[in-house]
Amino acid sequence: MTTDNIRTYDVIVIGAGPVGENVADRTTAAGLSTVLVESELVGGDCSYWACEPSKALLRPALLRADAAHVPGIDPAVKNPLDVEAVLAHRDRMSADWSDDGQVEWVKSAGIELLRGHGRLTGEREVSVETPDGDTVRLRARHAVAVCTGSRADLPPLPGIEALKPWTGREATSARKAPRRLAVVGAGVVGVEMATAWQTLGSRVTLLAREEGLLPRMEPFAGELVTERLREAGADVRFDVSVVAAERAGDGEVRITLSDGDELVADEILFATGRAPRSEDIGLDTVGLVPGDWMATDDSLTVTAVPGDWLYAVGDVNRRALFTHQGKYQARIAGAVIVARARGERLETGRWAPHSGTADTDAVPGVVFTDPEIASVGLTVREAERTGRDVEVVDYEIGHLAGALQYRPDYRGKARILIDRDRQVVVGATFAGPGVGELLYSATVAITGEVPVERLWHAVPAFPTISEVWLRLLETRRDS
Incomplete structure (x- = not known):
């Protein structure tokens, strides 16, 4: 009608x-x-199907990872997560x-x-x-x-419709953890879902066509995430792609890789773009x-x-x-x-x-993995590609008293890029537990074009991870 x-x-x-x-x-x-x-x-x-349910799945995983490294708490978090409770929390958040x-x-x-x-x-x-x-x-x-x-932008793989793969929607709304999960894609969705389901009991194989994870970010970010995923038991492979996949009569997904290897999984997630x-x-x-x-x-x-x-x-x-x-x-x-x-x-x-x-000057983003990754503005690669003359300043966040209070074995890194001509910050990347909360200060510094000399007068509280701003300025001064 x-x-x-x-x-x-x-x-x-x-x-x-x-x-x-x-x-x-x-x-x-x-x-x-x-x-x-x-x-x-x-x-x-x-x-x-995205922000809310994915973070609901990831929060217990990241909280457990933090608690496992705090003296006096770690024995209490050795047992597996209550998957049903986590999924129920996900349902409420959705x-x-x-x-x-x-x-x-x-x-x-x-x-x-x-x-x-x-x-x-x-x-x-x-x-x-x-x-x-x-x-x-x-x-x-x-x-x-x-x-x-x-x-989700699925690859032109023969028979992909019959395969019934997961996309981000299925990965965030699944009713149970698959025993074996193959994740295809090195970007944010791929690494976050690999982190979540590995912690929830799946045996995850993460397949990256690139040479590292999170290829649009600073290389050290992907390296730290790779290290932790492997420590958690995930199989992370680089320079490999899926050339064929089929779902067998028993429901298993049989996957052939570009290097000739073969995998068998219960579900396959394609996180290969939008x-x-x-x-x-x-x-x-x-x-x-x-x-x-x-x-x-x-x-x-x-x-x-x-x-x-x-x-x-x-x-x-x-x-x-x-x-x-x-x-x-x-x-x-x-x-x-x-x-x-x-x-x-x-x-x-x-x-x-x-x-x-x-949309061009200061786009902030957080990857909710272990460790967290937070970035805004330019990376070194982007600065080189666009011909920007920048000074790169790095600092190991684990040297901070605030970081050691967070985790005694804190592993993380901070990097800022300073425009040599204008003497303002044009890029920042932080990798480490809890660094997502550093991102807004970096976004304000870049968007507001705050002169580096003025940043000396923005005093960070002690002992917090935000003290990394002072250490970055000191590192630059002493270099």
């Missing part, structure tokens, strides 16, 4: 994950009527895959929710196929924001290619579509594939949509509220 009436709103937002919710919240708060279109659960991947709470928030914010699959049908027009088979036509007075995110969720949202009706990333300028306006009405916010634009960056972009996009609706001239300067500069 098709409804011919067209519903008109100021703003249409396709995708009700954290990004879409934030765009809609900003525009609604400014007085623009907004409808939020969602085909799955309100709250998106982050709430149900709201048992119910979006009732998120829907209630949407209503309380004054945002209209329309469930169904939204597709662009032309300029400022969207068609929504609802779960009961109806088609609802929408028109926007001012803007349409595409916030559909990304999905692709945009844009293949079936009507991009062809506005001159774009279905399935492509949607390029934008710093106002999150889609550059290839004239008229300044179409926005791509979050993962789907490929600027920075992090939930926190997507929410940052949502605040920018919301401000831009409101300003244009009011006929205001945009302020597009470097630090203006209508310009998304943090």
